[in-house]
Structure formats: structure tokens, C-alpha cells
Amino acid sequence: MEELILILIAASITNNFVLTYFLGICPFIGVSNKIDSAIGLGMATTFVMTMAATVTWLIYYYILVPYNLVFLQYVTFILVIASFVQFVEMFIRKVSPALYKALGIFLPLITTNCAILGLTLFMVLRNYTFLESVVFGLGAGVGFTLALVIMAGIREELAFADIPEALQGTGITLIIAGMLALAFMGFGGIISG
Amino acid sequence: MLVAIISMTSLAVMFAAVLAFADKKLRVVENPKIAEVNRFLPHVNCGACGYVNCHDFAEHIVNDGEDPKKCRVLGEEAREELLKFLGEEGGSAYPQVAIVHCAAEDEHKRPVADYNGIRNCRAANLVFGGGMQCEYGCMGFGDCTEVCPFDAIHMEKGLPRIDPEKCTGCGKCVQACPRGIIKLAEKRYEKLFYVACSSHDGALRVRQICPVGCIACGICEKLSKSEIFKVTDNLAEAHYVKEEKQDEVKTISAKCPTKVIKET
Numbered sequence: 010m011e012e013l014i015l016i017l018i019a020a021s022i023t024n025n026f027v028l029t030y031f032l033g034i035c036p037f038i039g040v041s042n043k044i045d046s047a048i049g050l051g052m053a054t055t056f057v058m059t060m061a062a063t064v065t066w067l068i069y070y071y072i073l074v075p076y077n078l079v080f081l082q083y084v085t086f087i088l089v090i091a092s093f094v095q096f097v098e099m100f101i102r103k104v105s106p107a108l109y110k111a112l113g114i115f116l117p118l119i120t121t122n123c124a125i126l127g128l129t130l131f132m133v134l135r136n137y138t139f140l141e142s143v144v145f146g147l148g149a150g151v152g153f154t155l156a157l158v159i160m161a162g163i164r165e166e167l168a169f170a171d172i173p174e175a176l177q178g179t180g181i182t183l184i185i186a187g188m189l190a191l192a193f194m195g196f197g198g199i200i201s202g
Numbered sequence: 203m204l205v206a207i208i209s210m211t212s213l214a215v216m217f218a219a220v221l222a223f224a225d226k227k228l229r230v231v232e233n234p235k236i237a238e239v240n241r242f243l244p245h246v247n248c249g250a251c252g253y254v255n256c257h258d259f260a261e262h263i264v265n266d267g268e269d270p271k272k273c274r275v276l277g278e279e280a281r282e283e284l285l286k287f288l289g290e291e292g293g294s295a296y297p298q299v300a301i302v303h304c305a306a307e308d309e310h311k312r313p314v315a316d317y318n319g320i321r322n323c324r325a326a327n328l329v330f331g332g333g334m335q336c337e338y339g340c341m342g343f344g345d346c347t348e349v350c351p352f353d354a355i356h357m358e359k360g361l362p363r364i365d366p367e368k369c370t371g372c373g374k375c376v377q378a379c380p381r382g383i384i385k386l387a388e389k390r391y392e393k394l395f396y397v398a399c400s401s402h403d404g405a406l407r408v409r410q411i412c413p414v415g416c417i418a419c420g421i422c423e424k425l426s427k428s429e430i431f432k433v434t435d436n437l438a439e440a441h442y443v444k445e446e447k448q449d450e451v452k453t454i455s456a457k458c459p460t461k462v463i464k465e466t
Binding site (some may be wrong): 068072073076077078081084085089090092095096099102103105113114135 | 205209210213214218220222224225228229230254255258277
């Protein structure tokens with residue numbers, strides 16, 4: 010139990026995918042304009058991450074390993090991820106057309122979000138058990154959402170700040186991302202995950 | 203090798219089945235015209251038009267009347283075909299024109315306070331309506347004149363005047379007006395009659411604060427045999443769903459006690 014909690018906290022905070030591994034930077038910069046859409050994309054990514062971790066673990070240990078097909082892991086993982094993203098896209102389009110519009114191209118781009126492929130590969134590298142993998146996926150998703158929402162919150166406030174013209178837009182966003190990463194690295198070493 | 207092929211194929215088929223099932227359950231029925239318009243577009247998703255992809259652009263063409271010419275990739279012939287398709291099927295049959303539903307000129311407006319804030323309608327509307335008594339009327343800072351891409355709106359005596367010749371009915375001013383005074387109407391006839399007031403205040407209050415507001419007396423409603431006018435929530439509204447009744451409207455507008463029924 011303790012182990013699971015440690016993995017959850019490690020994946021979401023100390024080893025945050027976005028801010029310490031620098032995975033999934035594209036949506037981090039692209040969808041962090043508004044808190045609402047940040048939460049939406051965070052939820053979608055969390056769902057995909059958790060489900061991907063669950064299903065890829067099953068496929069990896071019950072199909073790929075017994076039949077000596079580990080060399081197919083990338084293809085398989087991408088297949089799983091793409092399927093879930095497609096599902097999430099249909100679901101969001103049905104349930105919340107406004108969110109679907111706000112996320113735009115970044116919704117299908119979850120497929121190519123390296124944080125998710127990274128998650129599944131980490132899972133294999135670290136020899137997680139089934140339960141650990143699920144928690145790891147959930148933690149990573151929560152961490153991604155956290156980073157995205159923090160960034161969106163800062164950027165919403167930023168609208169009122171007097172930023173030098175050269176740094177407006179993506180420039181200042183990247184600088185803030187760097188500072189946030191520094192702040193999150195302060196957690197490093199508390200838990201090794 | 204064989205195992206690899208079989209396992210990958212079966213996995214793929216499994217996921218495809220799940221997605222196919224989800225597609226059945228979660229399908230969103232969209233306007234078939236969007237797909238039709240999308241067919242004309244180049245499908246390179248370059249984003250030069252300002253939308254995410256061609257499909258998004260098609261959606262805006264159909265729903266919001268976006269200009270198809272914004273697509274820079276489309277060839278001359280294809281564009282003409284698209285325009286022809288839209289011209290015959292798209293939009294309303296009549297051109298639209300914007301109408302200002304307020305008649306209060308500077309001399310009619312009663313202030314409650316001096317407004318010294320930012321000189322635009324959006325800001326003024328947040329601060330007690332820029333010091334005007336009427337919560338529905340035109341504040342006269344001219345946000346609509348600024349957004350008009352066709353130079354069709356000009357302020358005269360504190361009220362925007364729309365040049366019906368220049369107005370294309372694009373609806374930018376409708377969005378710009380924080381009080382929703384400007385509305386689009388189908389230009390079915392040369393002259394349109396309309397109720398130049400947006401106030402839902404009761405007759406007593408309108409009488410006190412505005413000499414040209416609609417007091418919802420209901421005379422127009424009683425006189426209009428073909429239900430052109432209807433009073434709801436203290437405001438008369440003109441409907442043009444019936445056939446041409448210009449003469450009838452003229453006699454009615456002459457009877458209006460505050461002369462709030464005007465023509466464009």
C-alpha cells in the first residue's frame with residue numbers, strides 16, 4: 010500500500026512528467042491559455058494515461074512476453090494509445106462540443122503526446138506490477154493535469170502583466186515553464202520514483 | 203513471425219471493434235451541409251484561413267457565414283464551384299441588414315451621473331451603463347462603428363446610423379454591442395419597419411426616463427390584423443413573417459403614441 014502511494018506521489022509531483030522529465034511539452038504550452046480547457050485536456054490525458062497503462066501492462070505481460078514479441082512493444086503501445094485517444098475524442102465531442110472546440114487539434118494530438126508513450130515504456134523499464142502500473146498511470150495523469158492547470162492559472166494572471174514586447178506569448182510562457190520546472194525539481198530526492 | 207502477425211492483427215481487430223461500437227453509441231449528427239462544403243475544400247489543413255483544419259473552416263462557413271474566400275489554397279475553379287454551391291443553397295434567401303433598436307438621441311438621454319471612465323460601450327456598460335438612466339438603450343460610444351468592416355455605421359447625435367446600402371449583414375456590430383440593441387433582420391422589402399426600442403422596463407419608468415421609448419401600450423398589437431406586432435415583456439416587436447403589409451404598418455406606426463415604430 011505504502012509503495013502504491015509513493016508511486017502516485019512520485020509520478021504526480023516529484024517526478025512530474027512535464028516539469029522534471031520534460032515530456033508532453035507541446036500541449037503544456039498549447040492548451041495552457043485557459044484553466045477550463047487545461048482541466049479538460051488534463052482529464053482526457055489522465056484517462057488515456059490510466060487506461061493505456063492498464064491495457065498495455067496486460068498486453069505486454071500476457072501477449073508480448075510469453076510469445077517473445079517484445080520487439081513489437083512500440084507498435085502495440087501506440088496502437089493502444091491511439092485507440093483510447095480516438096475513444097476520448099468521440100466521447101468529448103458527444104458530451105461537450107464546447108470543450109471539443111476549445112481543445113481543437115490538441116485532442117487528437119494526445120496520441121503523439123510523448124508523455125503517454127514514455128509512461129508505458131517507464132512502466133516496462135521499472136518492472137511495475139499490474140496495480141503499480143495503474144497507479145503510476147493515474148499519478149502521471151494527475152501530475153500532467155497539475156502542471157497544465159498551474160500554468161494556465163499563471164497565464165491567465167499574465168494577461169494583466171506588463172511584459173516586454175519581445176517576450177509576449179510563447180516566449181514568456183517558456184520562461185515560466187523553466188521556473189516552474191526549477192520549483193518542481195526542489196521536490197527531487199524526497200522520493201525516488 | 204506468424205505469431206507476431208496473428209497477435210498484432212487480433213489486437214488491432216479488437217480495438218477496431220471497440221471503436222466501431224463506441225462510434226455507434228457516441229456518433230454526433232452534424233449538419234450534412236458541412237460535409238458537402240468540406241468536399242470542396244483542399245484538405246491540406248494548412249490553417250491559413252485561421253481555423254484548425256478544413257473541416258473546422260467548413261463548419262464556420264455553414265454556421266457563421268464565414269467567407270469561403272479566406273481559403274488561399276483553393277484554386278479559382280474550385281472556389282467558384284464552392285461559391286455557387288453556397289449561393290444557391292446557403293444562407294437565407296434574403297440579404298440581411300443590421301437594425302439599431304433604440305431611438306434615443308443625445309437630447310433624449312437622461313443621465314444619472316457623469317461618466318469619466320474608458321470611452322467605449324463595453325467598459326461603460328459595466329459601470330452602471332455609463333451614467334444613463336435607461337438600462338437598455340444605446341450609450342453612444344460607438345463600439346459598433348469601430349468593428350464595422352464596411353464603414354456602414356456612423357454616429358449621429360449619439361446614435362449609430364446604419365447605411366443599408368453599405369451594410370452586408372455580417373453581424374460584427376451585433377456581437378460588439380454589449381446591450382444587444384443591434385439585431386439582424388431579413389431585408390425583404392425596400393423599407394423595413396421596426397420598433398426602435400429595446401427596453402423591457404414598465405410603461406411608467408419608460409415615460410420617466412425616455413421620451414422615445416416603447417411603453418408597451420399594445421395599440422400596435424391591437425391594430426395589426428395580421429399579427430405583425432406583438433408585445434411581450436413590455437416591448438413591442440415587429441415580425442415580418444407575413445406577406446407584405448406595408449400600408450397596414452404605416453397606419454399603425456402613425457397611431458403609435460411615442461412614434462417608436464420607425465423605418466430604415
